[in-house]
Amino acid sequence: MERNTEQLKIVPAEKSIISKGVDDFFLGVYNVWKFIGRFFKEGFLPPFEIKEIVNQCYSVGFRSLPLISLTGFITGMVFTKQSRPSLASFGATSWLPSLISIAVIRALAPLVTALIVAGKVGSNMGAELGSMKVTEQIDAMEVSGTNPFKFLVSTRVMAITFMLPVLVIYSGLIGMMGSYLNVHSNEQTSFTAFFKTAFMPISFLDIISSVLKSTIFGFTIGITGCYQGYHAENGTQGVGKAANTAVVIAMILIFVEEMLIVQLVNVIR
């Protein structure tokens, strides 16, 4: 039996700053892997916390809709507006819907949505769990016969992993609407013509890779936010640090994953 929030810590003898930094990095990686392993072990074994997963899906998904709608719409509209002069110089404004759909579906919707959700939901997870940790609410949950990892971590990670692809699809559609409004006001293109042209270059692989990518982004945000919050220490200062670190690390990882997935999809394509 181990304590719920216990991490592997090695107390080194006299060491240089560099070797301590290397040790800390590898210990950090080990602890994160252990945390992920525990998520799969506890999240997919009964009893399932269905009610709490639904609550978290509502919290992550529904409550993010206004922000995702606004950013998605503006992204589509602004990208269209900025792309027009370049295409117009070649007399190719009719390509705008195709260009926008490729950009939005392949990259912008997953990336922008994931970054926004990392900022909104990831920081919230870090702060909420961090606050629960430093005020002993996680311990209280454990001694009252509830597995806090299953109840707090597994449910949040699952919810954001399920909900981010939904938000990405929604954001993509809203982004395309923003683009359509801009194209329609400038070129008087009809709704049908716009979307017919827009979806012409989009393949099944684009949709699948976008959804899979957002699933991975969601998992990354959930694990990072929960890990930082669950291991917060040193009072309120630790809570702030957990929230901040959760966002920064999640954003860096999202960009790294984006780069790797794009490479992989291009090989498949």
Added chain:
Amino acid sequence: MPAETGNNKKEVVIAIRQLKKSFNGRAVLNGVDIDICRGENLAVLGRSGTGKSVLIKIISGLLKPDSGTVKVFGKEVDKLNLPALQELRQKIGFSFQNSALYDSMSVRENLEFPLVRNRPKIKKKEVNDAVERVLTDVGLLKTIDQMPAELSGGQRKRIGIARTLILQPEIMLYDEPTAGLDPITSIEINNLINQVQHEYNTTSLIITHDLTCAKTTADTVTMLVEGKFLPTANFEKFFERQDESVRTFYDYNFINYK
């Protein structure tokens, strides 16, 4: 050395032997031995950072000892698997220093949570009755729909105790029950601890550095000094000792209880 309780026929509910725990190379508990019998109320005194809270966290399975054994109702806590530990924890109530109420839940939800989680088939009416009963016991029925942030420190402590009582524990672990409270509220909490001991027939382990709390709530008192317990005794006899750490602790409380 196991404590002499003066009543060897009583059932030992908590038995600790050679318990050791250290953090970052610093030994906090350094060979703790004690027996706590059913119905006994033991206060553990000690300065801040001497490992008093660590002790009750090990008893409740929140921390793992480095060595030694902790048996609760004859079961070795750190050898139990999770389901067995959770079953055992239903018999142990833990009142946290800062109450540890769930901020996102109302008082009612805070109290319902352990009950619903441990008895999933319980009926709604039984849950409501249990919540109202424990809130009445702690005198805070009127706060049932309030959020923890709306409560005073003393009310939070009471609700924290009520949350542990809802599972009708046989052992109560109190971590600094009067810390941060004014003297009058502290006396109210002490009275509540006594009330709980009588009405719920609990065995109590009270971690405190408040002598008033120790004197009014405990049958026996001990002190954690350099990672070990001093021999237990009742309050008056314990402070007759000429041990320097006991004298210092007593003198610095500025109050003569004799």
